[in-house]
Amino acid sequence: MTIMSFLLLIILFLVFFLYFSGLNPQDLTIYFWPEHSVTYSVAIIIVGAILIGLIVGYAAHLYGTVSHMLKHWRRDRLEKKAKEVGAIYREGVGRLLSGDIKRAHGLLQKALERDPARVDTYIAMANVHLQEGHPQEALNQLLKARSIEPRSLEVLFKLATTYEETGQDDQATQVYQDLLQIEGDNRKALRCLRDLHIRHGRWTEALALQKRILKAGPGANRLAEEKQKALYLRYEVAQQGLETAEADQAKGELKEIIKQDPAFVPARVTLGDVYRLQKRNDAAVEVWQEGYRQLGKSIFLSRLEEIYLANEDPATLLGLYRNFLNDRNDDLVLRLFYGKLCLRLEMVDEALEQLYAVESTGVESRQLHLLLAEAHRRRKRMDDAIAEYKKALGIDSHLRLGYICDVCEETVDEWRSRCPACATWGSFSLAGRKQIQDIPPVEMRAIHHGEREEWNEDQD
Secondary structure, three states, X not given: OOHHHHHHHHHHHHHHHHHHHHHOOOEEEEEEEOOEEEEEEHHHHHHHHHHHHHHHHHHHHHHHHHHHHHHHHHHHHHHHHHHHHHHHHHHHHHHHHHOOXXXXXXXXXXXXXXXXXXXXXXXXXXXXXXXXXXXXXXXXXXXXXXXXXXXXXXXXXXXXXHHHHOOOHHHHHHHHHHHHHHOOOOHHHHHHHHHHHHHOOOHHHHHHHXXXXXXXXXXXXXXXXXXXXXXXXXXXXXXXXXXXXOHHHHHHHHHHHHHHOOOOHHHHHHHHHHHHHOOOHHHHHHHHHHHXXXXXXHHHHHHHHHHHHHOOOHHHHHHHHHHHHHHOOOOHHHHHHHHHHHHHOOOHHHHHHHHHHXXXXXXXXXXXXXXXXXXXXXXXOHHHHHHHHHHHHOOOOOOOOOEEEOOOOOEEOOOOOEOOOOOOEOOEEEOOHHHHHHOOOOOOOOOOHHHHHHHHHHHO
C-alpha cells in the first residue's frame, strides 16, 4: 500500500466521522459498573467499537500468521532432520548390503541417536548384529522396535524369524500368535506357525492352521500344494491317534485319505499296520497287496515279508512273489526282494538266479552286491563272496578310504580342494575321522630298564 493510498483512507475516514457526528450530535452515557459511567457522543462510541473490532480481528490474524509460521518452521526442521537421518540410514543399509559391517554399524547407530523412534533403523541394526554373530543384541533391537510400534507386521515377522534362527521356537510361536491376533488371515504367519508345529510334531495344531490357510484362500499357484499338505497333516493326526488307542477313528481317516489320494503310500502302509494291530492279518495283507499292485513300492513287499514270516508261512509268500513276477516280470526291485527272501529261506540257487537277473541289466547297487556276496558265502565260494563284499564297500586294489565334507557330509572317492555340493574350500577329510579321533588313545606304560632286562630273562 502506498502513502497516498493510506492518506486517502484517512481522509475518507475523517469525512465519514464528521458526517456521522453531524447526523448524531447527541451524547450517550454507558454504565460499565454501578455508579461508574462514561459519556461520549454516539459517533465516537460507534467509531471506537469499529476500531476495537478491527484491532481484535487484526490480532487474531496476526496470531494465526505467527502460528502458521511456527508450524511451518517446525515442519521444515523435522523434514530436514528426517532427510538427514534417512540419508544416514540408506548409507548404512548400503554398507550392510556391501558387506562393510563395521561401517554399517557406525552409520546406523548414528541414525538411531539422531532419531530413536525410527523403526526401520532398529530392524537394520538387528541385521547388523546378526551378521556380527550377536543374536541377543539383534533381539534387543527388535524388542525396542516392537515397543515403539507393537502392531507393525514387519517388526513382528523379523522378531519371529530371528527367534527361529536362534533356536527359540517357543518365543517365535508366541510372536506368530500375537501377529495373528492383529491379522488373523495373514497367510505367511499361518504358514510359518504351521511349519513350527510340524517341526515339533504338533500335528493337531498344524492341521488346524492348515485349514485356516485354505480358508484364507491361497493363490492359485499354491492351492494344490496346500491341499496336498492338508492331506499329509490329516495322515499324521491319524497316525498319532494310533498311539492314543484311537485305532477305529484313525482307520476311518486313513481310508478317507486313500480315497482322496490313492497314490499316497504312507496311508496304505499305516492302514495295514492298523489292521495288524487289530489282529486282522488278512485285511492287512489285502491292503499291502493292493498297494503293491497299484503303486509298486518296495515297502509293501517288506511288510508282506514281515507278516508272512512272523506267521511261519513262507510258502504263501513265495507263491505271492511268483504271482507278482508273472505280472511284473521287468520289475528289478521285485527280483531283488525275491532273491533276498530266497536267501532267508536258504534257497540259494533260486536266490542267485534272481540276483543274476538283476546284475545282468548293468545295475550297480550296494544292496545287490551284499546279497550276492552272502549267496556266494553260503555256497562256500569265498573268492566270489570277497569280490562282491569289496564292491559293496567300494574297496578297490588301492584301498581308497574315501573323503567326506565336514560341512555338508558330501562323500567322494578322491580328495578335492572344494566341495561340489556346498562350495566350501578345504572341507574334505578322511571319512570316519571324527569317530576315530573321539576315541581316547590307549596309554602305553613305559618299561624301565630294569623291567626290560627282567622281561628278557623271562622270555629266555
